[in-house]
Amino acid sequence: KILILDFGSQYTQLIARRVRELNVYCEIHPYNNFPWPDETVKGVILSGSPFSVRDKEAPIPDLGQIKGKLPLLGVCYGAQFMAHHYGGKVEASETREYGRANLKFIDQTNELFFEIEKDSQVWMSHGDTIIRLPENYRVIASTADVEVAGYKIEGEPTYGIQFHPEVYHTEQGLQLLYNFVIDICGCKRSWTPASFVEETVASLKQQIGNDKVVLGLSGGVDSSVAAMLLHRAIGEQLTCLFVDNGLLRKGEYEKVLDSYKHMGLNVVGIDARERFLGELKGVSDPEQKRKTIGRVFIEVFDGEAQKIKGVKWLAQGTIYPDVIESMSVNGPSATIKSHHNVGGLPERMNLKVVEPLKLLFKDEVRKVGQELNISPTILGRHPFPGPGLAIRIIGEVTAEKVALLQEVDNIFIEGLRKHDLYDKVWQAGAILLPIQSVGVMGDERTYENVVALRAVTSTDGMTADWVHLPFEFLGRISSEIINRVKGVNRVVYDISSKPPATIEWE
């Protein structure tokens, strides 16, 4: 495997994803807290950083067990660190070097640049630049403005590059990573969905033995894939709980429960609609709604899990970005909204936790799901927030408002499917606004609700763009909603991007 030491760059996860794309397993660890490399580690990559090596508090890793002993590649800050720390000179560049550049010189004999073409485009993003290299360092690539775009240390497999091979704008970035990971480090390309399933099933069997496991299904991709992996490993020892909080999409509870049963899972459906709606009475603050729903979920789940005699494990669909975030150099990012709905579950339940997906990125979870023959309708489903329609009803949540919004949402989502737009959109939904507006229907004046439609594209939900849905489609959906859903006389479309807006309205 490859070890990636993180100095807090926004691109660190991208390096890991690229290495994984090469079918090589890798792990990200903080620069100041990583396991000493054992014989499974074939090479190390140092990430970029928001810091400058000249800062007083600049991160300094201990490379004693690594440099000169294992293949080592420094990217951006990583490259500057190894130049600065071992006797070279790094200074602020006169113009901040940002964006595209072309490699005007490449040492064609150097293995890191094998098959990389002269003039190939690379992506720079740094305020500092290396102006003098330590003695035994040799320049192996340059651009017009950056002489030391790449270097190698003589006599050891240590390399530095000041551009970012992991971003899409570096045309031959993947080739460069291939050269490092496969040719220089000698990694085998054996990390595939099939090998992951095989190894994980074997290790789950061993870890769990004859114990019983409980898992909460949400209808989403992660929990479904986690459930199927465990099912393959331990079969009937796994009990899945699927809670109906009354805030799901129209007909979703029945549909999803049914498909879980078809997948052979031992699943218990829990109708807790009244309990949730009762606790939400009088609550209109968004954070309060999230907290209430999170708490009630834990109580309901715990109550039901107690009924499973001798259960020892709680399984969760945690994925790698959550794990990295919680141990990252920067610490978990600031709470804009408290998304992690059921964070308190393991503590309360006093069970051991098993997280079979905690090494995977989202796209890998989908591939593993395919490998497990999970249906495309589950794997391709849009994300849906844990607190459900409650955070799409601005103000207090009531059963009537939920029913109304379910109808609106259903017309919109089914419309997307019918017009072949569902898979082009990352997430979509409807929001019930707390205002009424005047309309006219037949000869009558109406004074009814306004709903907003929202559809976005995104890769991870961190940033998002509104989707330019065809006007004809929006027009058709709008009339269908107004004609069919009693109580709605106006439909608007949300054209805000994130940032500065967020995807959900609450």
Ligand code: XMP
């Ligand atoms: P925002 O509104 O923050 O949403 O742009 C980003 C993504 O997160 C989802 N989301 C949630 N998911 N619990 C969840 O499980 C929550 O409380 C929550 N709030 C937002 C949202 O649907 C979008 O996919």
